[in-house]
Amino acid sequence: MGGWTRKLLRVNLTHGTHAVERIPDAWLKEYVGGRGVADRYLWEELDPKVEPLSPDNVLIFATGPLTGTPVSCSARYMVVTKGALTGAITTSNSGGHWGPELKFAGYDLLIVEGKAPRPVYLAIYDDDIKILDARKFWGQTTSQTEDGLRKELGIPAARIACIGPAGENLVRFACIINDKHRAAGRSGVGAVMGSKNLKAVVVRGTRGIPLARPAEFMQANWAMRAKMAVSPGRQGFTELGTAAVIDLTNAFGGCPTRNFESGQFEHAENLNGNSIKDTRMVANKACFACTIACGRVTRLSGEIADKYLVNMHPRNWRIAGEGPEYEAAWALGADCGVGDLDAVIKANWLCNDLGMDPISMGATLAAAMELYERKVLTDKDVELPLRFGSGEALVRMTEATAYREGFGDELAEGSKRMADKFDHPEVFMGVKGQEFPAYDPRGFQGMGIAYATCNRGACHLRAWTPGMETTGQVSPHATEGKAEWVADEQNRTTSHDSTGICLFTGAAGTTLDDLVACTAAATGIPFTLADFVHIGERTWNLERLWNLRAGLTARDDNLPQRLLKEGHKDGPAKGVVVRLEEMLPAYYRVRGWDEKGVPSRQKLMELGLASL
């Protein structure tokens, strides 16, 4: 068998020990790899009732069978744990170069248990595993940590995944940053890492990845590459990045603005793909093996760099940084009403350097801004006026949140906890404690059911419906068939994630068939498309069962009242509300779950999960 290394590295920080184990072949066949196998380990080893930030939580880094191969966009690894923000299972994905490096070091999975007595970092050089003192790096930003660790270890080719001050301060939506600007972003995986006193994981791998059927693999790989080369979707991503999507959502009234007050942002053209490309972008950047290169390298120069100064500014903003991509541009921009691209770039950059999820950061600040505008929060509560549209508030509060300074301490708890504390739960815009990403489900009904049912809380990456809903193939306001479609899409993206390939390949001219062919040739297991859909369904149900054990119920498959009761006052989606009550029962039905959202015995038998 090829593709997989079939080994995992287990590190216990409490005891300072490590061990290499074989991953059971049966699990690799049943779950493909990455997300699926990590879910299986989490099911086996973690009590779903644990407190996410306790030493009992387990943090898993997982790569797939195609991670590190030349299949386009094979850069992904998945962080699987109990989320600090949600208390549900979380599967947080990142690109860059760290995942492939872990694979080259010879491991499919890295499992981190326990809690170190003092700050440490983990250094992996093939077989050489060390747990080293990180006290001198504690408090440093992610870029400082990365540069410092390379220097200290004297390994220039090392790849580093680390947390910034936000992770150390247990900000509920802190993320794990690798290669300075790539993030396992959502659900607070960085806070879990911080709670373990683990500052960074440094990896250098010099081994190779073997293949089961090389000739067949190269053929499948090149067939996929050829499709992507000519795909208009791929060309769009390369040219304008993901930020071009804001034009699309805005046209359909699906671009949530000022904490979901409106579905269209009047300054969207400042934040779109063309604006970034024409004014601030200096280069494209690719993750490992990526033939899209949607990454935007941006630079602020001259007077612009001196706007919105905060205490912490990377080299005075004179170096090249990255972003924003669409989700960050929306959360820090449209959702907070900020139309100034430079403020958004700085806030996004701060999020990367301090190690925070810009989606939850922007959305939480937007909720606070709404409270301020409604005079629930007064100038006594906050250091500076949190008005919608204030770039100054955006940049300053982003920094304050990571360090938990002043009102930043409230924001650091995420919008659900903050909204509950100030007795206005209606300003929380999200599901299962996690803030919505950048699609208003009143503009796209499909996103409504996708958000409500996603295992890790509101998320656009498990079933992305606007692709079809904006091109006329499916009506954005219809609900018929959406539940079935979203369930199928969730199954497919789950397997897609498990291979270790970026989801963007799906929007760049390829289909899951291409990945099935590559995975089958790489591993030597004759996977078919039907297998992949089945494996995705199995993994999805396993995550669901884990969540049910963690104490989540059908009540958590819900949307905020604002989306169910209040339509937009104007725009293309004027007066429309999400008809979740039509879609949710259909979704449970097609999933084979009862009316309480519990998978039926028959479904579990069918998926081979009945014995768990």
Add this chain to the structure above:
Amino acid sequence: MTHSLNIIPDKCTGCMQCELACSWVQTGYFQPSRSLIRVNVFDEQASYAPYTCVQCDEAWCMNACPVNAIATDPITRAKVVLEQVCVGCHLCTIACPFGTIFTLPGTDKAAKCNLCGGQPACAVSCPTGAIEWAAAQGSPWFGPWGDRVDGRFLEATVGGNR
């Protein structure tokens, strides 16, 4: 007409497809640590530069080699390491002013870009056209000296002197 590798750093996105392709052709594995082309990343300057052997006319590695293990491929004009001749002394890696000749872990023998016998895998795999295999205006070759080293290559690869 001679061909050469043209590298255009401005087009590079730092995706490492060239490193994967190179290691695949050279070793049969996807193993960037054994790639003979390396992408240098300068993040803060937003610059990525793939770099490999420039195939010097008068190659320092070749001059330094005490056992004549580096020869010129008569077709591509690439300087190639004759692995069966190389004794693993590392002198060539010290002599190379560009740092583009390596020693392989395991065998400890020298390894460098051999232009894949005329079809460089890095150029084929590059998705952005940052590495091209293009016709080059060749300078007059080294005449008799060149013939002598060509002869050594043919002897080693075709005739088999050991």
